[in-house]
Amino acid sequence: MIERLESDDGESLEGWIDTLKFGADGLIPAVIQESVTGQVLMVGYMNRQSIEMTLREGRTCFWSRSRQRLWTKGETSGHFQKVRAVFCDCDRDCLLIEVDQTGEACHLGRKSCFFTQLWGSADAAGTGFSLDKLYETVEDRKASQPEGSYTAKLIRSGQDRVLKKVAEEAGEVMLASKNDDREEIIREMADLWFHSIVVLAYHDIPPQAILDELADRHSNARKAESLCTERKEGPGY
Numbered sequence: 001m002i003e004r005l006e007s008d009d010g011e012s013l014e015g016w017i018d019t020l021k022f023g024a025d026g027l028i029p030a031v032i033q034e035s036v037t038g039q040v041l042m043v044g045y046m047n048r049q050s051i052e053m054t055l056r057e058g059r060t061c062f063w064s065r066s067r068q069r070l071w072t073k074g075e076t077s078g079h080f081q082k083v084r085a086v087f088c089d090c091d092r093d094c095l096l097i098e099v100d101q102t103g104e105a106c107h108l109g110r111k112s113c114f115f116t117q118l119w120g121s122a123d124a125a126g127t128g129f130s131l132d133k134l135y136e137t138v139e140d141r142k143a144s145q146p147e148g149s150y151t152a153k154l155i156r157s158g159q160d161r162v163l164k165k166v167a168e169e170a171g172e173v174m175l176a177s178k179n180d181d182r183e184e185i186i187r188e189m190a191d192l193w194f195h196s197i198v199v200l201a202y203h204d205i206p207p208q209a210i211l212d213e214l215a216d217r218h219s220n221a222r223k224a225e226s227l228c229t230e231r232k233e234g235p236g237y
Contacts, residue, residue, distance in 0.1 A: 013052070013055060017048055017051055017052070019088075019092055020051075020088060020092050020093070020095075021091065021092050021093040022047070022048070023093075026047045026048070027045040027046065027047055027063055027065075028045065028046055028047075028051075028093060028094065028095060029043055029044075029045055029094050029095070030043065030044050030045065030046050030060075030062070030094070030095040030096075030097055031043050031094065031095065031096050031097070032044065032060060032081060032097050032099055032105065033096060033097065033098050033099070034098075034099065034100070034101050035084040035085070035098040035099060035100055036100070036211060036215075037130070039111070039112055040112060040114055041081075041099070041101055041105035041106075041111070041112045041113065041114075042105045042106065042112065042113040042114075043113070044060070044062040044073070045062060045063050045065060046061070046062055046063055046095065047063045049063075049070060050062055050063050050070050051095075053070065053072075054083060054086070054097070055083075055086065057072070058082060058083050059072055059073065059074070059080050059081060059082060059083060060072070060073045060080075060081040060083060060097060060099060061073070073105075074102065074103075077103065077104075077107075078102070078103065079101070079102050079103035079104055079105065080102050081097075081099035081100070081101055081102070081105070082099055082100040082102070082212075083097060083098070083099055084098040084099060084100060085097070085098040086098075100208075100211070100212055100215055101208055102208065102209070102212060103206060103208065103209075104206075111132050111136075111208075131193070131197065131207045132206070132207055132208070134194070134197050135197050135200065135201060135206060135207050137151075138151055138197055138198055138201040139201050139204075141155070142155050142201055142202075151198065154198060155198065155201070155202060159202060162195070162198055162199055162202055163199065165195045165198075166192070166195045166196060166199060169188065169191045169192040169195050170192055172188040172191065172192070173185065173188045173189055173192050175188075176188045176189075
């Protein structure tokens with residue numbers, strides 16, 4: 001839920017929206033970006049009402065040009081976008097919205113709608129390796145079960161074997177830490193992270209769900225700290 005509805009120069013929400021340059025159809029494009037990674041997830045279109053709903057509800061709401069109605073992202077899939085910040089460009093004819101994405105943003109089951117590369121290097125396209133890509137690979141191995149795949153064989157061996165590997169790798173991390181061996185810690189932590197991703201894939205839980213949980217804990221902790229500060233400064237303390 002967004003509480004601050006004023007821009008830096010003190011404009012009210014209504015006044016701020018009045019400064020935006022909508023197209024002849026009453027719409028303005030909105031680029032949706034993941035707040036943690038900076039990854040561009042999708043582009044949608046908003047009208048005045050959908051912007052107001054986005055700010056009021058704290059979830060992205062768009063105007064569907066095909067269905068000619070308002071729609072909240074995730075209303076059918078459950079893959080909601082929790083709004084962290086809203087920006088406009090220098091010409092005020094485009095919005096940039098930072099969100100915490102639950103699940104996938106693309107209706108084709110991809111994290112981002114921008115997965116088709118037309119030109120340039122992989123690094124330039126921002127398609128470098130990530131936990132999300134690792135998860136997608138593990139999910140693919142789980143579904144396709146290619147011959148010779150360690151991941152497919154591990155998942156096929158059952159939940160007990162998958163969990164045993166996590167316990168084994170956690171022990172290896174502990175030993176590496178006790179040995180104070182940086183390279184060994186990195187290698188063993190990589191093994192632990194990989195097998196932890198396998199556990200998530202076993203239950204069809206994307207890594208973003210874990211980040212969402214950590215983000216909620218961080219937010220709640222900050223609220224609690226703020227509350228404690230207010231109480232200390234209040235009467236009787």
